[in-house]
Amino acid sequence: MSEQIISAIKLGGQQLAAVVTLAGPERYEYFIRRAAEAREVWGLYQDGWALAKTDDGTLVFPMWPANEYATLCAEFEWDGYDAQAFSLEELIEELLPQLEEDSVLPGVFYTPGDKGITPTVAQLIGDLEDELRRN
Template sequence: MTKQLSDKDIENTLSMDAERRYSYLRKEVVANREIWILVDDHGCVMLNTEDEDCVPVWPNREFAEMWANGEWEECRAESIALNKWHSRWTMGLEDDELAIVVFPNTENDGLILYPDEFDQDLKKQARKTG
């Protein structure tokens, strides 16, 4: 079971730039063995850039839930086990030609990665901490 984040932890993490949030996400995902997305009755939430359709991912429930407001207030945070991510999601996202936006903050700022690149970074993090 993952520990609940304090308000101070959340505030400090959200103040990081996109690269540091990505580093934080890799460590949290590998340590907790889960990735968080937002879903509704039609599937997972998508963000769009000029070039890419993206699935946003977060390292912890609290960060995903922060996005469940406004047009997404009907959404709920859902975790995906890391081994399920590796075995199903990476290939599925590639097949659907979707990218990943990693840990977007409330200003929609987040790194955009291709699924295979994200998958390799998570595996590299696991080897580093394993």
């Protein structure tokens, strides 16, 4: 196991390890709840935001609900990237519309072993807004 993964697990303890091993749909639900509660989302940044690709080559903007989860993925192709937060308001009002305009999918909660969920922009905005209304 890499030093980053060991460090992140120490930071978050058993909860971090338990959440990372959830199936994609459960991580997506956790992301929605946590992002709405914290009012922020995390990405990886180094001279630009980290991007990934789907199996068919579509660009994906990966995002996480907390620093520790993003840091787990700051290795391999994202080695040298740092976790950076942005507000949920910025995500909904600026970033997601820009991603849609650029034909880039949102990538929710990647882990070192899983590509995460790639909802449509409309689905992600709707789910986040529904959760915000519940809070």
